[in-house]
Amino acid sequence: MTIALQYCHITVNDPDESLGFYRDALGLEVRNDVASGGFRWVTLGSPDQPGLEIVLSEPHAGRSQADGDALQELLTKGVLQHIVFRVDDLDAAFEKVRASGAEVLQEPMEQPWGPRDCAFRDPSGTMVRLSQGPTA
Secondary structure, eight states: OOOOOOEEEEEOSOHHHHHIIIIIITOOEEEEEEEETTEEEEEEEOTTOTTOEEEEEOTTTTSOHHHHHHHHHHHHHTOSOOEEEEOSOHHHHHHHHHHTTOEEEEEEEEOTTSOEEEEEEOTTSOEEEEEESOOO
16 A cells, blocks of 8 residues: 655635745745635645645635634634745755745754754745755
């Protein structure tokens, strides 16, 4: 049996604003953009991982009003799960993302558990880390 991650979901307030971060600053390619019921699901990916897609969707997309409200509250608080991308040149990636105007949470630094990394907030407040080097 084989198993592989296919989709990773990131909740965003505005798919267009988020594309400026995930597509333009991070360099991911748009693979699909689907509208349904007044909402959009945008999938992005890296050519280096053709079988993995990141899905951007709004809190209420495909959810009940109550569930969407609860997810929106967590997104607003900035307490949803973060995402980590591996890069081959952390300094270049950091400068590209910083130049996009993204909020810098941590400049590149060596971590005690192995990698050198940095952190940003996407336009909706989700923490996005960029990592280069060994992992624990």
